[in-house]
Amino acid sequence: MSDEKPSTNDYHAQKMAKKKKVRDKLMADKDGEKGLIIVHTGKGKGKSSSGFGMILRCIAHEMPCAVVQFIKGAWQTGERTLIENNFSDLCQFYAMGEGFTWETQDRARDVAAANAGWEKAKELIRDPANKMVLLDEINIALRYDYLDIAEVVAFLRDEKPEMTHVVLTGRNAKDELIDIADLVTDMTMVKHPFRDGIKAQKGVEF
Numbered sequence: 634m635s636d637e638k639p640s641t642n643d644y645h646a647q648k649m650a651k652k653k654k655v656r657d658k659l660m661a662d663k664d665g666e667k668g669l670i671i672v673h674t675g676k677g678k679g680k681s682s683s684g685f686g687m688i689l690r691c692i693a694h695e696m697p698c699a700v701v702q703f704i705k706g707a708w709q710t711g712e713r714t715l716i717e718n719n720f721s722d723l724c725q726f727y728a729m730g731e732g733f734t735w736e737t738q739d740r741a742r743d744v745a746a747a748n749a750g751w752e753k754a755k756e757l758i759r760d761p762a763n764k765m766v767l768l769d770e771i772n773i774a775l776r777y778d779y780l781d782i783a784e785v786v787a788f789l790r791d792e793k794p795e796m797t798h799v800v801l802t803g804r805n806a807k808d809e810l811i812d813i814a815d816l817v818t819d820m821t822m823v824k825h826p827f828r829d830g831i832k833a834q835k836g837v838e839f
Contacts, residue, residue: 668797669815670789674772674806677820678838684767684800685712692720696764699757703750703803704730704743704770710839725763727753730770747779758793765798772803775810782807789813 671687673680691698700716716724729750750771757766774780786809793799801810811817833839 666796667815668793668795668799670793670813671798671800672772672806672810672814672817673800673802673820674804674811674817675820675822676804677822678825679820680802680804681712681769683818683820684769684802687798687800688712688716688724688765688767691765692716692723695723697723697762698765698767699725699763700727700767700769701750701754701757701771702726702728702730702769703747703774711836725757727757729753743774743777744779747774750774751780751785755788755792758788758797758799761794761797763797765800767800768802770803771801772806772810774803775807776803776805782809786810786813 673683685700688698688700700712702713713726713728716726727750730746750768751774754766754768754771757763771780771785775782775785789799790813801814806817827833
């Protein structure tokens with residue numbers, strides 16, 4: 634038996650071949666499709682950004698989709714400008730919030746805005762033409778009980794069309810929502826420039 638060791642390239646090829654065999658076996662029975670309930674939550678940045686990334690994927694595949702922004706809907710974000718100016722034929726965009734709760738300082742107004750957003754969301758989700766609906770920052774509205782979590786969960790569980798994806802973003806996702814979700818990502822904050830006196834910047838936060 635030769636004591637000659639395989640070259641780095643040969644060793645890599647062998648290792649990847651084994652990995653591919655395991656991967657192919659794992660994927661062999663993964664052929665199902667369904668409309669997913671997707672939750673992006675946690676204290677870290679990137680929850681909305683990830684949701685909008687998925688919306689842009691839908692647009693790239695020419696799949697009709699829609700966005701309802703809760704809470705921060707008064708902002709003129711880069712995502713909103715891009716979609717409204719270039720892809721309004723594929724993506725409906727509704728900014729239903731009036732700003733963060735510490736800015737409005739009016740609970741009745743915040744509740745009314747959140748419920749108007751939820752009514753629009755239900756309309757868009759019920760439309761089978763929409764392949765994905767992003768409910769941006771809805772978790773904030775649920776956290777402050779502007780919306781009834783039981784109603785939201787019941788609607789997503791019982792009325793969402795089978796092949797429609799719904800993405801829900803925002804911190805502090807409620808346990809009831811996490812329980813019915815198919816995919817949940819908790820984004821952890823490790824560092825944030827705000828702690829060093831850096832304000833929200835165009836192209837990064839909005």
